[in-house]
Amino acid sequence: MLCALIMAGGKGERFWPLSTDEKPKQFLKLLGEETMIQMTVKRLLPLVPIERIFVVTAARYVDLVQEQVKELPVENIIVEPVGRNTAPCIALSAFYISRKYSDASIVVLPSDHLVVVSDRFIETIEYGHQFIQNHEEGIVTLGMKPDRPETGYGYIQYEKDYSYQNDVSGEAAVTREENGQCLNLYKVERFVEKPDEETAKEYIQKGNFLWNGGMFIWKCSTIIKLTKAYLNNTYGILKDIFESSDKDFTNKLNENYPQVDNISVDYGIMEKAKNIYVIPSDFGWDDIGTWYAVERYRDKDDNNNVCVGDTKNLSASNNIVVAKDKPIVVVGLDDVFVVESDDIIFVGKKKDIDRIKEIKRNVNKQ
Incomplete structure (x- = not known):
């Protein structure tokens, strides 16, 4: 069985x-x-x-x-x-x-x-x-x-x-x-x-x-x-x-x-x-x-942006933007990720995604 x-x-x-x-x-x-x-x-x-x-x-x-x-x-x-x-x-x-x-x-x-x-x-x-x-x-x-x-x-x-x-x-x-x-x-x-x-x-x-x-x-x-x-x-x-x-x-x-x-x-x-x-x-x-895994499988717009929730990317490309309760507008930025949670809004360069755990620890110390 x-x-x-x-x-x-x-x-x-x-x-x-x-x-x-x-x-x-x-x-x-x-x-x-x-x-x-x-x-x-x-x-x-x-x-x-x-x-x-x-x-x-x-x-x-x-x-x-x-x-x-x-x-x-x-x-x-x-x-x-x-x-x-x-x-x-x-x-x-x-x-x-x-x-x-x-x-x-x-x-x-x-x-x-x-x-x-x-x-x-x-x-x-x-x-x-x-x-x-x-x-x-x-x-x-x-x-x-x-x-x-x-x-x-x-x-x-x-x-x-x-x-x-x-x-x-x-x-x-x-x-x-x-x-x-x-x-x-x-x-x-x-x-x-x-x-x-x-x-x-x-x-x-x-x-x-x-x-x-x-x-x-x-x-x-x-x-x-x-x-x-x-x-x-x-x-x-x-x-x-x-x-x-x-x-x-x-x-x-x-x-x-x-x-x-x-x-x-x-x-x-x-x-x-x-x-x-x-x-x-x-x-x-x-x-x-x-x-990065989310980026691989989520749909992307014409400028290769992953957009979740109420988001807009103007003259922006290769971004990951996740909105929860508020609209997020990204203008003129490339290769960033923006994530809204219940507590904070996080903005960073995508190249730092692998450092998330380290960044979290540093934020919590402050």
Whole structure:
């Protein structure tokens, strides 16, 4: 049985000032008329019914999840008392989901990514799930075929000459044709960190490197076993929490969860585990991580300006302008971004977009 786990606890600081601690980017309408989490839930529904979709988030965002995904059962919102990175977050959720569905497989995915071709996305997950059903100890991750030397993403290197061989027939690699897309599954050689530009160019030339999209398919029982093997402290704490009575569960979770390991699933488990496979995927994926990503996908006017809300650009080009309550007029400026939030209006050069977190800290100090 396939369930989905959407991770929705991040702060989205790179979208400040629109994204705030009270309402981070997964709850914002960055790309259209739906918020990022609404888009994520919607694209899953053809494969996973709403009663098997789970959202893990912080306590302060539970009301936002309920407000924006009204059809989601309240018991499917998993509350993480404090943020401790992705490894304990996923392990907590695996314990929680397996208590409801004892033989569950889960697809784990972020709440704030873009997928352009939803049908192909569903076919890819379905293909990975079929593999997991027949190989319970396996882990499947989705790697995105790179179209540029991106330095902001981690990469997955796979073994060119080792694609999964059918255990029964011994024939060619597991390949599935879906609407003209050929799906293959390869053994992962290693996960690599964000590279510099020259290294990223080398990865593309080699042809067996994919962007790490942070999406995984595995059995709940598998991730729990791997947590026990590689993060025994976290496993012990979570096991003790989930063995408590329903009456004591919340208190024990709040009291003990802060002691779990603060580590990502990549560092804590994926770099150590065996039996990891990747599906090279091509469904129009993007990590909506900065304002540059919004610029890539929002409609632009004749002068290449992204205009959201009541905005006007006069003798201005290549700007990002986001209005909330008041009209914004930009005259004679190029390559700037202007963002209105509830609290402030931010004006800066686009070249400083990558410094948003640093700028936010400096503004808050004053």
